[in-house]
Amino acid sequence: MAITSANQLELLQTADAVAREKMIDPELVVQALEESLARAAKSRYGAEMDIRVHIDRKTGRSKFTRVRTVVADDMVENHQAEVTVAQAREFLEAPEIGNEIIDEVPPVEMGRIAAQSAKQVILQKVREAERDRQFEEFKDRAGTIINGVVKREEYGNVIVDVGAGEGILRRNEKIGRESYRPNDRIRCYIKDVRREVRGPQIFLSRTDPQFMAELFKMEVPEIYDGIIEIKAVARDPGSRAKIAVISHDNSIDPVGACVGMRGSRVQAVVNELQGEKIDIIPWNEDAPTFLVNALQPAEVTKVVLDEEAERIEVVVPDEQLSLAIGRRGQNVRLASQLTGLDIDILTETEESERRQKEFAARTGLFMEALDLDEFFAQLLVSEGFTNLEEVAYVDVSELTVIEGIDEDTSSELQARARDYLEAASKKALDTARELGVEESLIEFDGLTPQMILALAQDGVKTLEDFATCADWELAGGWTTENGERKKDEGVLEPFDMSLEEAQKLVMTARITLGWVDPADLATEEGEDDADDTEEEAEA
Known part of the structure; x- marks a missing residue:
């Protein structure tokens, strides 16, 4: 040519x-x-x-x-x-x-x-x-719902024609045992759009929690307009889901608006999700109150929140235990996902037995350490005393208010408690020295003899050893592996040491050893404070 x-x-x-x-x-x-x-x-x-x-x-x-x-x-x-x-x-x-x-x-x-x-x-x-x-068209549509037509199925993955391109609905993103034939219409959530060597890849999902949130936004005008806000969503795709909502208008009930007249709105979402049962829950800033709502339909009698560990303990009536846990742990698992907290569920009987064991243990401690009879020891425990330190160093007036205890008895109780603690401290130090602990660690301010013994048993025997410890190794903490939170036990955790206290002690040890210059530390803190001030000013 x-x-x-x-x-x-x-x-x-x-x-x-x-x-x-x-x-x-x-x-x-x-x-x-x-x-x-x-x-x-x-x-x-x-x-x-x-x-x-x-x-x-x-x-x-x-x-x-x-x-x-x-x-x-x-x-x-x-x-x-x-x-x-x-x-x-x-x-x-x-x-x-x-x-x-x-x-x-x-x-x-x-x-x-x-x-x-x-x-x-x-x-x-x-x-x-x-x-x-194609990439430019879809990159900003991630996080939205799209309608498409099924083209074919490859090894369980569904290829969907979405107009100007093709999307892929992977096997694990389908609800239950969904199956599709060519030319079937399908509604999916655009989970991600990536630019790859073989071209833009549009990843679709029907199991993502946000798919349900977007469906509610389509069915409930108040959500679309921002009057009602979806705060959290948890799903067990194809089986059950929980959605937490809050209304920014006091005249509108968020749960009723999402349910709709005779359940029409929620039923439209349920039909799209293959009959998935949906619990609509009012959101609350107070974590325990929100959890009580999230565990519906089970009733809750008591809630204890540990904010540092992000754990919450729930006590339910004995006959409500199976309902609170749900089939295969589904109800409590969804409530945990919704609140972002690890949940421990106890029956009233289990909680009562645990309290009785704690009561008996404290009673035995006071009987042995203070040489008291059972009645007197139980009296101290009933008044809220949990350890010998509280008895030894509490103000005398807090002991004399107990019926049957006068000032002389209070003084005698405190003297016995102090003698016992001093003897225990001496024994702990003697044992620590036998294990090879150096005086530099023993004389370090901020560690009790019992703490020093615990460190020695864990192999920390010098101030240098202590200065190399991480704060979580001392105070404990939590790590997430494969989506599961796991507890890291701290050497000094039994002594109620917080992460902040552990950080301060370790830094003090490093300064004492000359590893860290206090002037540099002050400069860094000053810069951080200045940055914080700038951020506040910008805000």
Whole structure:
């Protein structure tokens, strides 16, 4: 095929038709044509030459040019595409480095191989343009619902035609045992859009909790308008779900608005989710109150929240235990996901037995340490005393208010408690020294003898050892592995040491050893305070 004999206007018309069909910019198709013609010309004139082709956007005429760049004498690498300043004087009056010498060359004859190569270049460019357009169209639609048509199923994954592209609904993103046939209509949540080597990948989901949230937004105008807000969603896809909502208008009931007249709104969502049962729960800022709502339909008699550990203990009537836990732990699991807290459920009987054991243990401690009879020891426990330190160092007035205890008895009780604690401390230090603990650690301020013994038993025997400890190794903490929170036991955790206290002690030890300069520490704290002030000012 000779380019000179081709219908040049028809070339532009073809490019425009391809662009319309693929819904891409016609300029991209023309640029692909120019590149393919340039490749064909290079195969004719030489691959080292810089051959460029320009197609006139009005007439379709192709202009072939050879370009040579002016470079320094010692920088010439390609003699076909580069010339020195001296050589360039033949073509330019005052050549400078970077100038280009452009010569028009005759159009080339395109043989079968060149034409095939040109076709591949055009197809590649069109394909890339399609991918870019598809990514740009869908990248901002992640987090929304889209309607599509099933094209085919591959190894359990469903390929969905979403209009300007294809999405993939993976096997684990389908609800239960859903199955689809070609041409079935399907509604999915766009979970993610990624640009990959093989083109943009649109990942769809029907099990994502936000899919249900978006369905409610479509069915409940108050949610769409922002009057009602969805605060949290937890799902066991195809089986049960919980959704927490709050109303920003006191005159509108968030639960009633989501349920709708005779349950019409929630039923539309249930039908889309293959009969998934949905509990709509009023959200509350108070975590225990919110949890009581989240565990519905079970009744809760007592809630104890541990904010530091993000755990919550719930006491329910004995007959409500199975309802609170739910089938295969479903109810408590969804409530945990909804609140973001680990939940321990106890029956009233179990909680009563635990309290009785704690009462008996404290009673036994006071009987042994203070040489008291059972009645007197039980009296102290009943008044809220939990350990010997409280008895030894509490204000005398808090003991004398107990019926049957006067000032003399109070003084005697405190003396016995202090003697016992001193003897226990001496024994702990003696044992620690036998284990090899150095005096530098024993004399370090902030550690009790019992703490020093616990550290020694864990292999921490010097101040240097202590200074290398992490705060969570001392005070304990929580880590998340594979989505499950696991407890890290701290050496000093039994002594109720917090992470902040552990951080302060470790830093003090490092300063004492000279590892950290207090001045540097003060400077860093000053910078942090300044940053905080700037952020507050910006806010």
